[in-house]
Amino acid sequence: MPTTQTKQFTKKEDFHQASREDRFQFHDYYLVEDLLEDDHKLARAAVRDWVKSEVSPIIEDAAMRGECPTHLFRGLAEIGAFGPSLPVEYGGGGMDEIAYGVIMQELERGDSGLRSMASVQGSLVMYPIYKYANEATKRKYLPKLGSGEFIGCFGLTEPNAGSDPASMLTNIVDDGDAYILNGAKMWISNSPVADLAVVWARDEEGKIRGMVVDADSPGFSAPEIHGKWSLRASVTGELVFEDVRVPKENVFPDIKSMRGPLSCLNKARYGIAWGAIGAALDCYDSALRYSLEREQFGKPIGQFQLTQKKLAEMITEITKAQLLAWRLGTLANRGEATPAQISMAKRNNVNMALEIAREARQIHGGMGITSEYPVMRHMINLETVLTYEGTHDIHLLITGHDVTGLNGFA
Numbered sequence: 001m002p003t004t005q006t007k008q009f010t011k012k013e014d015f016h017q018a019s020r021e022d023r024f025q026f027h028d029y030y031l032v033e034d035l036l037e038d039d040h041k042l043a044r045a046a047v048r049d050w051v052k053s054e055v056s057p058i059i060e061d062a063a064m065r066g067e068c069p070t071h072l073f074r075g076l077a078e079i080g081a082f083g084p085s086l087p088v089e090y091g092g093g094g095m096d097e098i099a100y101g102v103i104m105q106e107l108e109r110g111d112s113g114l115r116s117m118a119s120v121q122g123s124l125v126m127y128p129i130y131k132y133a134n135e136a137t138k139r140k141y142l143p144k145l146g147s148g149e150f151i152g153c154f155g156l157t158e159p160n161a162g163s164d165p166a167s168m169l170t171n172i173v174d175d176g177d178a179y180i181l182n183g184a185k186m187w188i189s190n191s192p193v194a195d196l197a198v199v200w201a202r203d204e205e206g207k208i209r210g211m212v213v214d215a216d217s218p219g220f221s222a223p224e225i226h227g228k229w230s231l232r233a234s235v236t237g238e239l240v241f242e243d244v245r246v247p248k249e250n251v252f253p254d255i256k257s258m259r260g261p262l263s264c265l266n267k268a269r270y271g272i273a274w275g276a277i278g279a280a281l282d283c284y285d286s287a288l289r290y291s292l293e294r295e296q297f298g299k300p301i302g303q304f305q306l307t308q309k310k311l312a313e314m315i316t317e318i319t320k321a322q323l324l325a326w327r328l329g330t331l332a333n334r335g336e337a338t339p340a341q342i343s344m345a346k347r348n349n350v351n352m353a354l355e356i357a358r359e360a361r362q363i364h365g366g367m368g369i370t371s372e373y374p375v376m377r378h379m380i381n382l383e384t385v386l387t388y389e390g391t392h393d394i395h396l397l398i399t400g401h402d403v404t405g406l407n408g409f410a
């Protein structure tokens with residue numbers, strides 16, 4: 001059985017509490033707020049308060065030290081961040097896709113690593129189990145994943161199969177009542193602290209299969225990847241399988257192609273499209289305040305036209321991204337959001353957030369490179385967000401393929 005209890009989780013006291021107050025103000029230039037329902041606003045307020053009280057005081061210290069604040073995982077479960085749009089009876093929040101989006105936005109306002117934790121647990125672990133596993137497997141894992149008692153990870157990428165996951169080498173071989181799993185996965189969020197992994201592997205017929213693998217299975221290991229300059233408050237590792245026995249009931253019965261893992265990515269990319277707006281808002285908010293408080297040449301720097309150009313472009317791009325996300329959410333609620341539409345929103349909104357983080361860093365001058373302000377942390381985090389869940393260029397090719405009908409990947 002999974003082993004959360006034996007893992008070393010951090011405590012709030014392990015981290016230095018910031019002396020600076022979180023002064024974040026939400027910005028909503030086109031009153032997108034009017035498009036939200038009361039449930040969305042309630043969910044958003046709960047997450048916003050939690051981020052202010054639990055995340056903001058410690059996140060700079062955690063990122064500077066390169067330590068994942070794992071003690072926050074239970075709190076994430078309590079605020080409903082794990083599978084907000086999955087059914088309650090399967091450990092989810094029973095809310096709609098817009099609620100899921102606004103929750104991700106507030107989390108990423110705190111830190112992309114925190115949103116990543118929620119994306120992986122909800123969209124990449126709970127969702128495939130909910131959608132593809134047999135009933136007994138759902139009942140065994142989903143409630144404990146929803147409550148944060150179990151931590152999950154998602155193993156698709158391999159050392160030689162990143163943008164092209166279909167070239168994976170990890171494989172399973174039939175052995176009576178179980179499959180024998182061999183191979184290795186790379187860049188796996190949360191793998192070193194996970195109780196279980198949703199793993200994608202090729203069967204003897206060459207078909208892509210998905211399965212739940214308990215982390216305490218003999219032959220399973222998850223070494224941590226060290227030395228990241230990005231997502232430093234998130235833990236990333238490998239997954240190594242050496243003759244791991246996976247009971248047949250843990251293998252998703254009806255999934256036999258790349259459609260399985262790619263459908264999970266749609267869910268997570270949707271959440272990122274919303275989440276990135278949160279990081280952008282935090283950078284813009286900090287830059288706007290700094291521009292009004294910081295004086296040079298006897299004036300607030302916000303009075304200079306070049307600073308105003310930066311701020312004007314930032315709020316314009318944020319507003320466009322907010323509207324794009326909201327419209328995507330309405331389509332998702334109707335079950336009509338296409339993978340290509342989700343891909344466009346992920347690419348546009350993450351790129352927008354990264355550009356804003358870079359501009360915000362400039363507005364803060366030298367102070368922008370310190371942990372006194374959140375912008376440099378967001379900026380280096382967003383470098384990863386631009387790459388994972390499909391790189392910026394892969395998403396350009398997805399849109400290119402969609403509009404021309406011509407496959408530009410190979």
Ligand code: TGC
Pocket residue numbers: 115116117119120154156157162163164165166189257258259262263265266268339388389390391394398409
């Ligand atoms: P291709 O031949 O185009 O398609 C294979 C089959 O899959 C179907 N399909 C999809 N189904 C559902 N959703 C999608 N988004 C789908 N895209 C394709 C397709 O219709 C086909 O079905 P069928 O029935 O005909 O077999 O696939 P391909 O192998 O050529 O690859 C296409 C490509 C490059 C777009 C895809 O592989 C891709 O998206 N690559 C990027 C890899 C990626 O995003 N990896 C993410 C790993 S997980 C991660 O990063 C987690 S980060 C942590 C966090 O989220 O915070």
Ligand code: FAD
Pocket residue numbers: 120153154155156157161162163164186187188189190231236384387388389390391392393394397408409410
């Ligand atoms: P590559 O695929 O080698 O790409 C390198 C460059 O080549 C990119 O610029 C890319 O755009 C470009 N390129 C590739 N193919 C083409 C093409 N056909 N045309 C034009 N350009 C191309 N994966 C998981 O499975 N689970 C996780 O939990 C997870 N978490 C992650 C956490 C972090 C911190 C990071 C950094 C990654 C994580 N990933 C995870 C992996 C992530 O999804 C991959 O890094 C990503 O898909 C890109 O793969 P790659 O790094 O191998 O780059």
